[in-house]
Amino acid sequence: MSEGTRPARRQRKRLTTGHHTLDLWAAGSPIVLAAFAFITAWHFDTLSSIGIFLRVLGFALALLGLVILGLRVHVPNHRDYYGGLALMGLALLAFWAGADLAAMRGNSFGAGTAPRLFASGLAIVASLITVSGLVTQGEPIGGYAVRGPLFVTLAILSFAFFIRGFSFQVGETLVRVPAFGLIIASFVTFVISAVASKETRWIESLIMAAALTAFCVILFVYLLGLPFQLWPRF
Amino acid sequence: MYELLANLALGFGVVFQVTFFDLGVISIPIPMNVVYCLLGALVGTLIGVLPGVGSVATIAMLLPITFGLPPTGALIMLAGIYYGAQYGGSTTAILVNIPGEATSVVTTLDGHQMARQGRAGPALAIAAIGSFSAGCIATILVAALGAPLTSIALKFGPAEYFSLMVLGLIFAVVLAKGSLIKAIGMILAGLLMSMVGSDLESGVGRMTFQLPEFADGISFVVVAMGVFGFAEIVRNLEASPESREILHAKITGLMPTRADLKAATPAICRGTVIGSIIGILPGAGAVIASFAAYTLEKRVSKHPEKFGRGAIEGVAGPESANNAAAQTSFIPLLTLGIPPNAVMALMVGAMTIHGIVPGPQVMTKQPDLFWGMIASMWVGNLMLVVINLPLVGLWVTLLRVPYRLLYPSILVFCCIGIFSINNSPFDVVMAASFGLVGYWLIKHDFEPAPMLLGFVLGPLMEENLRRAMLIARGDVSVFFTRPISGGLLALAGLLLVLAALPMIRKKREVLVETS
Numbered sequence: 126m127s128e129g130t131r132p133a134r135r136q137r138k139r140l141t142t143g144h145h146t147l148d149l150w151a152a153g154s155p156i157v158l159a160a161f162a163f164i165t166a167w168h169f170d171t172l173s174s175i176g177i178f179l180r181v182l183g184f185a186l187a188l189l190g191l192v193i194l195g196l197r198v199h200v201p202n203h204r205d206y207y208g209g210l211a212l213m214g215l216a217l218l219a220f221w222a223g224a225d226l227a228a229m230r231g232n233s234f235g236a237g238t239a240p241r242l243f244a245s246g247l248a249i250v251a252s253l254i255t256v257s258g259l260v261t262q263g264e265p266i267g268g269y270a271v272r273g274p275l276f277v278t279l280a281i282l283s284f285a286f287f288i289r290g291f292s293f294q295v296g297e298t299l300v301r302v303p304a305f306g307l308i309i310a311s312f313v314t315f316v317i318s319a320v321a322s323k324e325t326r327w328i329e330s331l332i333m334a335a336a337l338t339a340f341c342v343i344l345f346v347y348l349l350g351l352p353f354q355l356w357p358r359f
Numbered sequence: 360m361y362e363l364l365a366n367l368a369l370g371f372g373v374v375f376q377v378t379f380f381d382l383g384v385i386s387i388p389i390p391m392n393v394v395y396c397l398l399g400a401l402v403g404t405l406i407g408v409l410p411g412v413g414s415v416a417t418i419a420m421l422l423p424i425t426f427g428l429p430p431t432g433a434l435i436m437l438a439g440i441y442y443g444a445q446y447g448g449s450t451t452a453i454l455v456n457i458p459g460e461a462t463s464v465v466t467t468l469d470g471h472q473m474a475r476q477g478r479a480g481p482a483l484a485i486a487a488i489g490s491f492s493a494g495c496i497a498t499i500l501v502a503a504l505g506a507p508l509t510s511i512a513l514k515f516g517p518a519e520y521f522s523l524m525v526l527g528l529i530f531a532v533v534l535a536k537g538s539l540i541k542a543i544g545m546i547l548a549g550l551l552m553s554m555v556g557s558d559l560e561s562g563v564g565r566m567t568f569q570l571p572e573f574a575d576g577i578s579f580v581v582v583a584m585g586v587f588g589f590a591e592i593v594r595n596l597e598a599s600p601e602s603r604e605i606l607h608a609k610i611t612g613l614m615p616t617r618a619d620l621k622a623a624t625p626a627i628c629r630g631t632v633i634g635s636i637i638g639i640l641p642g643a644g645a646v647i648a649s650f651a652a653y654t655l656e657k658r659v660s661k662h663p664e665k666f667g668r669g670a671i672e673g674v675a676g677p678e679s680a681n682n683a684a685a686q687t688s689f690i691p692l693l694t695l696g697i698p699p700n701a702v703m704a705l706m707v708g709a710m711t712i713h714g715i716v717p718g719p720q721v722m723t724k725q726p727d728l729f730w731g732m733i734a735s736m737w738v739g740n741l742m743l744v745v746i747n748l749p750l751v752g753l754w755v756t757l758l759r760v761p762y763r764l765l766y767p768s769i770l771v772f773c774c775i776g777i778f779s780i781n782n783s784p785f786d787v788v789m790a791a792s793f794g795l796v797g798y799w800l801i802k803h804d805f806e807p808a809p810m811l812l813g814f815v816l817g818p819l820m821e822e823n824l825r826r827a828m829l830i831a832r833g834d835v836s837v838f839f840t841r842p843i844s845g846g847l848l849a850l851a852g853l854l855l856v857l858a859a860l861p862m863i864r865k866k867r868e869v870l871v872e873t874s
């Protein structure tokens with residue numbers, strides 16, 4: 126939220142067509158969203174305002190995708206274009222997931238009224254952002270790092286996995302994963318997350334992991350008295 | 360005036376309330392709330408000093424440690440944590456040139472230059488002294504404005520509340536970095552996500568995908584921790600190691616000289632005034648306050664060329680302003696129950712956990728809590744001066760811990776913190792996915808702060824919108840025809856139009872660029 130995320134310079138630039146290689150992602154994303162919009166619209170009355178709104182959105186998205194596909198349009202600002210489409214996806218997901226909720230009855234709001242209100246607003250704003258991705262020039266997204274996000278996420282997931290036991294069913298047999306407790310969970314989380322950085326030195330990190338685990342046990346369990354299970358329980 | 364003094368006396372009475380600890384032979388009186396405040400300021404600074412951990416993340420991380428305390432003690436401790444975290448942010452800004460959070464961005468400009476010239480001590484001291492003097496004045500202001508604003512707030516109907524929240528969100532949009540329309544999109548996304556969970560009136564599960572874990576909605580701490588804590592770690596890992604370089608110059612001499620104090624005093628006064636006024640406004644109060652104070656100092660200075668090269672006024676002004684604003688931003692929360700920024704939103708979360716519903720009724724129903732908290736603000740500021748000046752050396756050592764050891768520790772702390780709120784591994788998994796969402800947002804130039812604010816205000820907005828519409832029998836014009844509500848909405852519209860005007864947009868972009 127400080128350096129590194131400068132807003133893209135905005136300059137007007139004419140859309141260029143024809144000379145570019147086909148961008149399948151740029152063309153495919155709105156077409157997939159259009160399909161989603163039509164599936165969602167199927168849950169609503171054809172003549173209700175939401176039903177009409179979703180169908181119009183569907184047609185607009187399909188048209189956008191087909192135009193990009195047919196004319197080989199080059200999308201100049203990827204951050205805005207995909208950002209807008211993702212928000213559009215979120216809005217459609219909300220319509221779809223809340224399709225069963227009660228609508229307005231008389232003057233009183235139903236359970237679904239406010240979510241639909243916010244989702245419609247989001248869909249409109251999302252389309253504006255998508256359009257701005259087509260008419261402004263922006264810096265490219267510039268590649269995602271894989272190592273950092275992957276191991277940070279894995280480390281967090283491993284904490285969730287080790288801290289509390291759970292069971293699930295595979296066919297007939299019940300598989301029970303025991304709780305490993307706070308000590309193993311925090312040690313493993315530390316070690317996995319250490320993989321995320323290229324600068325990690327292993328011996329130092331292992332010592333630190335042990336020290337931090339001890340510190341957490343003292344702080345959270347003994348000083349603050351939070352009910353944590355320390356060791357594995359089978 | 361008499362009432363004000365009586366109320367403040369009540370507050371200090373609560374803060375200095377002593378508990379007797381029986382040791383058999385003698386019993387020792389200990390003012391527990393002061394201890395909580397001290398501990399809060401201490402651990403707040405401890406975590407806040409870590410580079411890349413802002414005050415939102417600090418409070419979110421430390422929230423669990425207040426669970427075992429009585430409500431008043433817990434809130435006093437949280438307030439202490441907040442001030443500590445903010446001061447910690449300034450410390451990193453001065454010593455490492457990494458602003459712990461947005462409010463200390465401008466402090467890096469002159470503060471870090473002073474540190475490079477070997478004057479880190481005076482810079483840190485002036486930041487603490489400025490914060491303390493601003494804190495004293497702002498505390499009195501909060502106490503004086505609390506009662507009248509509460510009586511206004513009691514006259515507010517649902518329509519007014521709704522419009523006020525719209526205004527707050529528009530402020531957040533205007534002050535967010537980058538494009539306006541993307542900030543609006545973020546707010547709507549936050550509002551939409553807050554709708555997940557049971558409907559307040561009918562109890563129907565909304566957008567829960569039939570998952571029982573979603574029935575209570577998505578926890579605020581999960582979103583905050585994911586989008587701010589985890590995403591920030593991932594981003595820092597991606598940044599080059601040089602940008603996290605830590606100052607190796609020795610820190611000599613803590614006390615500012617007489618000339619320093621003479622230069623800083625008027626700057627502290629101006630900063631306090633600006634900060635107090637801007638802090639009351641909803642939106643990202645403390646951030647804009649520090650920017651405004653810096654601009655003003657540069658404008659009134661006889662030597663504007665000194666700014667950016669280690670001018671002490673450039674530290675004193677913004678630091679006083681952001682502390683004053685941090686304090687006065689409690690006013691909308693305590694009187695109206697509306698969190699004006701992400702930090703206050705976390706305070707709402709903490710209050711709800713302790714069974715307190717923030718709003719005008721807190722002052723009338725729980726006067727000891729209300730005034731105790733206000734008095735604790737002053738005590739918290741005092742603690743900052745008392746503990747931080749002697750401990751500067753310790754914070755510097757902490758800053759020398761390399762990031763490769765720091766971030767796994769932060770990560771483990773966050774995991775334990777999230778898990779301990781509900782004892783739910785699902786929350787931890789959700790936070791991990793919000794971490795990835797946050798990383799995606801950074802990559803696409805979306806600012807997560809407006810989303811968080813929308814997420815917190817969502818349920819409140821829906822409730823008031825529903826009520827207003829029901830009372831007005833479905834007539835939407837009620838929001839425009841009631842004078843206060845109409846005025847607030849008109850102000851919101853005006854702000855948005857102004858921010859979109861090309862001339863002002865350019866200025867806003869310049870402001871954004873400097874951060």
